[in-house]
Amino acid sequence: MPSFNRAGLIGRTITSVLSQRLDRFELIIVDDGSTDDTLDLLNDWDDRRIAVFQMRRNSGAPAARNAGVKMARSPLIAFQDSDDEWQPTLLDHHVQALKRADVSFCQLEQRYPSGRSFFPPTGWQLADDVYAQLLGSSHISTQTLAMTRAIFQRVGGFDPAMPRFQDWDLVLRLARIGARFHYINEPLAIAHDSPDSLTRSLDKGIIGRQRLIEKHGEALAAQPAALARHHYVMGSQLRTLRRFAEAQAQFASVLQATPLNWRAAAQWLLASVHR
Secondary structure, three states: OOOOOOOOOOHHHHHHHHHOOOOOEEEEEEEEOOOOOHHHHHHHOOOEEEEEOOOOOOOOHHHHHHHHHHHHOOOOOOOOOOOOOEOOOOHHHHHHHHOOOEEEEEEEEEOOOOOEEEEEEEEOOOOHHHHHHHHOOOOOOHHHEEEEEEHHHHOOOOOOOOOOOOOHHHHHHHHOOOOOOEEEEEEEEEEOOOOOOOHHHHHHHHHHHHHHHHHHHHHHOOOOOHHHHHHHHHHHHHHHHOOOHHHHHHHHHHHHOOOOOOHHHHHHHHHHOOO
């Protein structure tokens, strides 16, 4: 679990981890250079299952997670965010799944002030070709994810150069090498909408998505609909940021991949008149 300036939230997360029915595990918390009271709070926890390490400087969540895995003693690893929760049976389910798979993930319950949603949506099923299924849309979030340490190390861990979508990128690289996936169709992880969450950063999302396209370009070229979706999302985000020329370029890429996409054509026209 990486943490950066989460003194007001991390206690709830730690409690949910320590409440797991599985009694043999270690919780490795990697503080990523916090400047608030996070470290003082962590030092107040008296539980032999907790180990706290501090990065020398703020390096980002991917680097912090990679550092935590290097310190882990277990052959199985799971990931949690410092502002979310696990249901008590999450680790039990992962341990059972990883007896026959390399990667396990569960459904996520996303909670907002106005309601909640589930991710993947109800009824979603894991395809035989996981890599092709996940190229266009991400369905696996970090706090739902567990795997063998061997498969994590085989793909080189999280990419520290990814400002967002580190989990999506990791999962794609795992699928590309043929890792065996198992989906637990239960919402055993809970994500809370946080004001400082990475998911709120459009700029980081655009950079991360562009890097995904570059890393998986050959496979995406064979799936024009998936490639078009990436460009459409980036174009819409660039319009929101009023970066209209860049938005036009993205919608032009959509039309190149899917020429009859009238929605992209309409978006291109709106961007052309700075709307």
